[in-house]
Amino acid sequence: MSSAIQIDIDRVAKLARIALTAEERAMFSSQLGSVLHHIEQLSKVDVTGVEPSAHAFAVHNVWGEDVAGPALPVTEALRNAPAQREHMIVVPKVVE
Template sequence: MSRISIEEVKHVAHLARLAITEEEAEMFTEQLDSIISFAEQLNEVDTENVEPTTHVLKMKNVMREDVPNKGLSIEAVIKNAPDHKDGYIRVPSILD
């Protein structure tokens, strides 16, 4: 018994904006069915005493405290700009 139908494969291909032939749809149906069968083996694993985790290592984000610092002066920024006019940095136009 197939766990995924050819119609579902075609639907997913359509959602992904992929043009697939009938032969490709049949091939992908077989391949996805094999993948799903393999993944279903996880249902047989005894996880009774396994604590749920989001990561295999006990890690957490280590971030520095967000402390505002004084930025550069306008003069220092303009000094490093390749092109400027009237206190503004000039950049190449990207719109016509």
């Protein structure tokens, strides 16, 4: 059970947009290595000719009429914004 798989934790954390501490990097590398080692047993399953399931039941796109309905008032829509000004969400400068 212990022959863990090495993963490039820095690359994956970057893709996930999460800054990790040194302790977290070491801990997650080791724990995820063990989990991935466990997951390796899926390679034993013969999946030849088996269709993948994204859902348990066939799910199809659902179309709706494009009709304007009641919407949240601006103040409600913005009540959870971390920073706002003049009905807009404030973010750090994006363009130099």
